[in-house]
Amino acid sequence: MATESRQxxxxxxxxxxxxxxxxxxxxxxxxxxxxxxxVAAASGITKLIVYRHFESKEELYRAVLQRVADRLTEVFLAGLSRADRRGLGVNTLLTVAREDPEAFILMFRHASREPQFESYAKEQRERSVHAASTLIGGSIPDPLIHQWAAETIVSYLVEAVLNWLDDGDPARDTEFVDRVTNGLHAIHTAWTR
Incomplete structure (x- = not known):
């Protein structure tokens, strides 16, 4: 029966x-x-089927990372259309993290430690910093301070979501988002002084 469902x-x-x-x-x-x-065992299929879809382990790992990156972009861009963008960064990260926690952890915790994927992880971080910079807008006119603030915000958000994935209660995600958003507001206020 399992073979039929695979087909x-x-x-x-x-x-x-x-x-x-x-x-x-x-x-x-x-x-x-x-x-x-x-990978085949975790997917419930044979290795041959995995190779029909992905030529190598590296290609497969990159595809997992790319899927996370694509989803982050999709959720973030959808949120930009909202009038109230408060909490957009943490909501974006938490939405994607809840959808596929293991892939999210690979992207933000493991990829930067793997020599083959270090540059990919760095690119994703740069995209995240750019997104944070977009949200900051013109509220911090000094370019250097603006960049530092964007870097700090990304570090805070990513670590907060990773820690919440490890120890947080999904039933309290709304509370988590509120608290992290308040923390971001405090960080932003500190950088605008």
Whole structure:
């Protein structure tokens, strides 16, 4: 029966299953210690099927990271259309983190420590800093202070969400968002003085 259900999945659905399994396997063992067999087992398929979709372990890891990056961009851009952008940064990160916590952790905790993916993680951080800078807007006119504030905000947000994923209660996500948003407001106020 499991074989029949595998055959019913479209190519994008199968890739999604593989990406979820890969995120789980990589989060459990790290990039170097994870084999394509581990990814296949975590995905509930054979290694041959994994290779039909991804040529290498590196390509697969990058695809997991890219999926997180794409989703962050999508959620952030959707939030920019709101009149009230308060909490947009933390809501963006937490939304994506709750959707796929293991992939989020790979992006923000593990990728920067893997030599093959360090530059990718750095690019994502730069995009995040740019997003924070956009939200700051002209409220901090000094370019150097503006950049420092954006860097500080990203560090605060990412670490807050990672820690919340580790120890937070999903039932209290709204409270978490409120508290982090208040903290961001305090950080922003300190940088505008």
């Amino acid at each position: 019913l999945l479209s190519r994008p659905e199968r890739q999604e299953t593989i990406l979820q399994g890969a995120a789980h396997a990589f989060a459990q063992s790290g990039y170097a210690a994870t084999s394509m067999e581990d």
